[in-house]
Amino acid sequence: MRQLKLAKHVPFVIDHIPADSHIRPGHVPETKKYVVIHNTGNYDERCDAAWHNGYIHGQAASPTPREASWHFTVDDKLICEHIPVHESAWHAGDTSFGQGNYYGIGIEICVNGFPGVYEGEAYEAWEPRFLAALDNAAVLTAALLKLYDLDLSAVKQHYDFAPEKKNCPQQMRYDFETKTFSRENGTLYNLFLQKVEEYYNVKGYIK
């Protein structure tokens, strides 16, 4: 099996939910076509990548789980893998086995500590941590593009697949100029894409 290689070292934990759990459908598509970016929406300070790993394991063990699953959660200090990357998961809201779920690799980027506003002291105090999480997610995304011979156009927003056009990844879709959410002009989403491209072009990936 091909190995995921990161362009820079980020602590990486693999802790798969059990193969027989309801939220791990186990389908293996012939390839992967998309990397689908999300923001978790969990603003509580404690809701980092390790917390989400505990959460998805709790859901996997539940007899009545929320029908949601994804491959990775990333925060400012860790990448956590919950489902093997070649399998499908339920994160892109387009009916259970639509394109985003079937062919997409779901990455949840943590927004723990987000103050609920996009300006002012509280926001400015929080943003550096989020930028560090975006950087780690960009390292991972670039490595996934390489793994499946994809280019930058394979990077998608959850919004792209959600029939109800969910505003996700919300914090990245905010346009600081117009103070509205945007598909094309999300300030931090576009910064994220730039970072993905930079890492994609790093030569000599470390193992």
Ligand SMILES: [Zn+2]
């Ligand atoms: Zn989402």
